[in-house]
Amino acid sequence: MFRTSLSITENKQKMSCFKFLKIVMFVVNGIIFLAGGAILGVGIWVKVDAGSFIDILAKAAPQLKQIVNVGYLCIALGAFLLVIGFLGCYGAVKENKCMLMIFFIIILLIFIAQVAGAVVILAFSGLADVFISYIQVWAVNSIKKDYGQVSDITTIWDTVMKEFKCCGFNSYKDFANSSSYYLTSKYPDDCCRTPYPCSLTGIDHNVPGCYSQLLNFLKSHTKILGIVALVICILEMGAMAASMILYCQIKKQEQTV
DSSP states (O other): HHHHHHHHHEEEEEHHHHHHHHHHEEEEHHHHHHHHHHHHHHHHHHSSSSSHHHHHHHHHHHHGGGGGGGGGOOOOHHHHHHHHHHHHHHHHHHHEEEHHHHHHHHHHHHHHHHHHHHHHHHHOOHHHHHHHHHHHHHHHHHHHHHHTTHHHHHHHHHHHHHTTTTOSSSGGGTTTTTTTHHHHHHOOOGSSSSSSSSOGGGGGGSOOHHHHHHHHHHHHHHHHHHHHHHHHHHHHEEEEEEHHHHHHHHHHHHHHH
């Protein structure tokens, strides 16, 4: 009799934990789903009706006008969050093993990619140097070919140079022989001591390249970036653990039926 009552108590505790995990999975992934929907909506709005978005953004925060061209990034990120949130919510509420397993696999792949990236950066400096060299080639080419020609690329570079108080990827020389300089014979305003007009004679040689400024920014915020990365990893491990526990419990219930 005592064993029977103890077994019933243990089952009740397991069911309580199971229900608690379902609620947590639903709430957290519900928030992710709503956030994804909001980001997706903003991204679509930006691309469909950029004019009105710029007007609103200019009134609220003029310094943020340059982010209008990240619409595609918002659409991609919002769609991804929608999928993740839907899988987590639906899988938990409907006790769907397939959804929970897909959710687990996606989070696991993201986690593995993050760990692999950290290992490459920390342990394989040679590969990191190759990656940085590739980024450098791409960045300089985008300046020479696309700056002043492609609005999205131009806006991104203008925003980076303005925020980091830098000029070009390595220096102002990246703009030499560029399409923009060929057409206008001018450098970006952030490269000069005086904003208008920014010609070769007005170049401020003390303005650093954006690459060095970005490195300094990352070095000065290493602790914050580390804490953020640690929190993200903990959340991912918690999400994987919760989804797998629910999956195993649902599978166990099906076997006992």
